[in-house]
Each structure stands twice: as C-alpha cells, then as structure tokens.
Amino acid sequence: MPHLTIEYSGNLDTRVDFAKLCRTVHATILGTGLFELGAIRVRTIQSRDYAIADLLPENGFIDLSFRIGRGRTEAEKKATGDAIFKAVSEELSTLFSTPHFALSLEIREIDPELSWKKNAIHPRLRASNG
Template sequence: MPHFIAEYSANIKDDIDFPEFFGEVNQFLGNTGVFPLGGIRSRAIRMDDYVIADAKHDYAFIHMTLKVGAGRDLEIRKGVAEELFKLIEAHFQPLKDRRLLAISFEMIELDPVLNFKSNNIHQFLNAQK
C-alpha cells in the first residue's frame, strides 16, 4: 500500500498526462519514508456517465483517493494527505485556470483485519539494491 486512484470525468481525458502525474505522486509517496515503494500503485478510472452541478456547462471533475494500510497515526496520515493535496492542486491548477473543474481528494485507512495482499515486488526491489 498505498493505492492512489483517480476517477475523472471523460471530458478531460485529453487534458491529463496520467503517467506524468502518477510519476509525481509515486515519487512523493516514496520520498515520505512512510510507504514502501514496492507497494505504491496509481491508476485512473475514466467516468463516462456523470452529471455535475446543474449540468448546464462543460463542468469537469477529478476525485482522488489514497488507500493506505492501517497502523500509521493520524498526524502522519494528515501530514502526508495535506502535502499530497498541495501537489495535486499545483499539478491541476493550469487546467483549473482554463475550465470549470472540481478537484477532490481523500485518504482512506483500510481495515487491518479485512485487508488481504500478496506481492513479490518488495523482494524484487530489495534484491536490486
């Protein structure tokens, strides 16, 4: 963990370079020292069916969720979330300057018991050192 998920309205598909954005997000998360690099996943989900506000204009949205494993105290999670949202806002400000855009972000801590994983990427990265 963590998993970073961006849901976005289809009308901004051509305005976002997700590999570039996810590179920034993954680098930030890896550099916090809070999350192991091998657990970081970023992905985008285009939403083709949506209605925003009064539906009278070409509104757009991007909603991001960061799912993290349980066990980190609230202050650590809050600090990461605040800094990540600053990165998000800065990245999308040029798009927001050009069009009507709603940007939202939330961090979710997963249940410590009902969260299952299997991963060999950590071992691979450790062997690369």
C-alpha cells in the same frame, strides 16, 4: 499498501497528462518516507458518464482516493494528504483557471483483518536494495 486511485471525468482526457500525474503522485507518496516502494500503486479510472453540478458539459472532476494500511499517526496521514493535494493542485493549476473543475482527496485506512495481499514485487525490490 498505499494505493491511490485517480477517478476523473472523461472530458479531461485531452486536458490532463494522466501518465505524468500518476508519476507525480507516486513520487510524492514515496517522498513522504512512510511507504515502501514496492507497495505504492497509482492508477486512473475514467468516468465516461457523469453528471456534475449544473450539468454544463465543460464541468470536470478528479477524485483522489488514497487507501493505506494502518500504522501511521494522524499527523503523518495529514502531512501525506497535504503533500499529495498540493502536488496535484499545482500540476492541475490550469484547470482551476476556469469555473468548471473540482478536485477532491480522501484518505482511508484499510482494516488488516479484511485485506488480503500477495506481492511478488516486494522480494525483488528488497533484494536489490539489500
């Protein structure tokens, strides 16, 4: 793990290049040096229906949810969150030029006793790097 989900209001579909945003976030996560390449997942979920603040139709949001396994220090988690938030904020800077956009990020640690995984990507990537 790390898995980062980008949930966003559907009115941003034509204003944000979400494929590019996913690649930016992926590169930022990898750049921390804290996570193995084969574990990184970045994906989007569009919210078709939503009600934001004063209900103006131009209001939009992006909520970043970053789930990680245990084992990083508080300083490492904070530095990772800072790096992701900065990269995303820079990429979305035009959205902040209007008073209708909200961005949030939360990092959550996953309890290893309550998390099941099976990954065929790891062995392939480890073999090619070893």
